[in-house]
């Protein structure tokens with residue numbers, strides 16, 4: 300049993316079974332034994348790198364998007380851009396390397412919960428462990444953050460929706476138990492009525508809470524979320540092991556309760572659960588978002604430079620060639636290109652948010 304499992308087992312013996320999200324939160328973010336405290340970081344998840352880790356092209360397109368959003372906001376100086384779940388700061392570095400027009404006004408705030416990863420942030424950006432206080436209109440960006448936030452679990456049992464909790468089993472290890480879900484939990488989760496026995500549903504309270512706070516920080520600016528998207532209705536129809544994915548090393552991991560702290564735990568993000576906070580103003584695929592912000596022109600520039608310099612084979616030629624491979628990976632309809640990009644702009648109406 301891992302140190303972390305022993306700590307949680309001790310707590311469960313004392314206080315009773317724990318909600319799933321508390322266990323997942325510890326597995327990922329326990330300050331000593333959590334995955335992200337012990338060397339885990341974005342990069343290769345199974346077969347995919349996160350988009351900023353594919354290479355500098357994603358950041359170059361985001362830099363163009365930032366210029367467009369800066370214009371829309373009336374070119375504020377400072378232009379506050381908050382990147383949440385920033386990891387070691389790769390996206391911020393590549394945005395800056397692209398030298399956007401808004402660069403001189405750009406005030407980057409990188410928010411990263413893991414102290415180990417914050418240590419990698421560039422020295423000249425504001426680096427925080429949690430979202431800052433609202434301070435005028437801002438852009439809040441999060442790439443693959445919400446799928447990495449803890450989630451509760453519901454399961455359809457004979458008597459209706461039950462909550463999945465984590466208990467200590469007879470052998471002393473952590474095990475799942477189901478208990479009828481309370482009316483308050485059901486009211487919050489609003490699970491689909493139709494589901495087969497054994498169907499499961501994630502309850503993404505942490506993601507909804509993050510969005511609520513991010514909208515306040517954006518203050519009428521823009522919140523942009525890039526992630527694996529689904530709906531609650533879709534997820535109850537798929538095996539839960541399909542939409543809760545764990546990663547260890549460079550491959551898939553095991554059940555979320557094994558190797559606690561030794562594997563990444565991710566969940567597809569339910570659009571309907573976020574929409575209950577506030578429906579997004581725009582929703583499109585990553586490929587559509589990147590095309591709208593000029594990835595084709597950047598790839599074309601790479602193609603031209605590669606044609607000019609391939610015979611020289613210098614660094615500029617290799618970079619140009621790499622831009623083409625990156626564009627293909629970032630727009631791949633069977634991979635990163637299929638991710639969803641959600642945007643919230645403007646002020647919420649008084650009944651929302």
Ligand SMILES: C[S@@+](CC[C@H](N)C(=O)[O-])C[C@H]1O[C@@H](n2cnc3c(N)ncnc32)[C@H](O)[C@@H]1O
Nearest residue numbers: 335341349384385386410411412413442443447
């Ligand atoms: C999958 S990684 C993505 C990193 C980076 N955005 C990328 O795309 O390469 C998710 C990151 O979010 C961080 N994180 C999790 N919860 C957070 C929170 N509430 N606030 C800020 N960062 C958080 C994790 O520590 C992790 O570094």
